[in-house]
Amino acid sequence: DAKTTQPPSMDCAEGRAANLPCNHSTISGNEYVYWYRQIHSQGPQYIIHGLKNNETNEMASLIITEDRKSSTLILPHATLRDTAVYYCIVPPPGGTSYGKLTFGQGTILTVHP
Amino acid sequence: DTAVSQTPKYLVTQMGNDKSIKCEQNLGHDTMYWYKQDSKKFLKIMFSYNNKELIINETVPNRFSPKSPDKAHLNLHINSLELGDSAVYFCASSHRTITSSYNEQFFGPGTRLTVL
Numbered sequence: 210d211a212k213t214t215q216p217p218s219m220d221c222a223e224g225r226a227a228n229l230p231c232n233h234s235t236i237s238g239n240e241y242v243y244w245y246r247q248i249h250s251q252g253p254q255y256i257i258h259g260l261k262n263n264e265t266n267e268m269a270s271l272i273i274t275e276d277r278k279s280s281t282l283i284l285p286h287a288t289l290r291d292t293a294v295y296y297c298i299v300p301p302p303g304g305t306s307y308g309k310l311t312f313g314q315g316t317i318l319t320v321h322p
Numbered sequence: 323d324t325a326v327s328q329t330p331k332y333l334v335t336q337m338g339n340d341k342s343i344k345c346e347q348n349l350g351h352d353t354m355y356w357y358k359q360d361s362k363k364f365l366k367i368m369f370s371y372n373n374k375e376l377i378i379n380e381t382v383p384n385r386f387s388p389k390s391p392d393k394a395h396l397n398l399h400i401n402s403l404e405l406g407d408s409a410v411y412f413c414a415s416s417h418r419t420i421t422s423s424y425n426e427q428f429f430g431p432g433t434r435l436t437v438l
Contacts, residue, residue: 243425252326252412252429253365294363300425308353308416308425309378312365 213297218317221291227284229316231297234278242273243300243310244282246293253296253312256282287320294318325349326430328413334436335403343398343433345413353377353418354396355427356388359410371396372418400435408437 214232221227233242243258257264257271259280264271270283284291296315300308326347335341347354355378356368370378374390385401396415400407413430 247365250432252414252432253427254429255426258426308355308370308372308418308427309367309380310427311367314364 213299213313215295215297215313215316217314218319221284221287221318221320223289223320223322224286227287227291227318227320229282229284229295229297229318230279231282232279233297233299236277236299238277240299240301242271242277242280243298244269244271245296245298245310245312246291247296247315248290248293256295287318289320289322292318292320326413326415326428328411328430328433330433331431332434332436334438336438337403337405339403340399340401341403341435342400343411343413343435345396345398345430347394347413347415347428347430349415349428351415351417351428352393353416354390354393355414355416356396356398357412357414357429359412359432361409365412369396369398403435403437405437408435410434 241258241260244256245253247253257269259271259273273280294315294317296312298310329344353372355370358368359365368382369388371390387399390396410432412432414427416427
């Protein structure tokens with residue numbers, strides 16, 4: 210699995226954009242970048258994923274650098290409910306390890322009023 | 323409608339006992355997983371089943387035995403419970419596709435197991 214590195218914690222003011230970085234310098238050409246989050250006492254929740262193009266959905270945007278060695282998850286207008294641990298994951302591309310999500314320490318995002 | 327449900331939500335038991343945690347998904351997925359989140363909050367995959375067939379087994383002690391009676395259910399049975407088994411156990415499900423282009427996993431609410 211490609212290793213990912215994230216800052217341990219970040220703060221964001223409510224209503225502002227939250228930009229969460231992730232380094233994945235060992236990523237290979239066919240590996241996707243996934244983002245999940247875990248709100249306190251809940252199960253993890255899928256946010257978004259991408260390969261090399263920028264992606265956007267109703268929850269967030271994902272910006273992947275051209276060399277694919279890093280990415281940024283953007284929550285455009287953070288709310289208090291976005292306070293959670295955010296995980297950047299690069300799962301193995303297939304075979305017997307398909308579906309294996311390796312959760313690191315993630316980034317604790319605290320959104321404050 | 324709950325997509326992935328687990329029972330019980332809380333489980334408190336004595337060392338040495340045998341217990342089961344049940345998981346059900348109504349999403350029509352063919353792959354289900356069990357994860358363990360310990361006191362340090364690290365979330366690790368334990369097992370994965372596809373169409374009732376074991377496809378991932380992450381060096382979990384033999385005391386843990388997953389059982390999948392059908393595609394919609396993946397239960398976790400734990401024998402001879404130990405203090406170190408105390409954790410939150412999450413069930414998840416997804417579609418399995420040939421490529422990795424889409425593997426959104428849906429997680430259940432978790433079962434908090436406390437072994438005394």
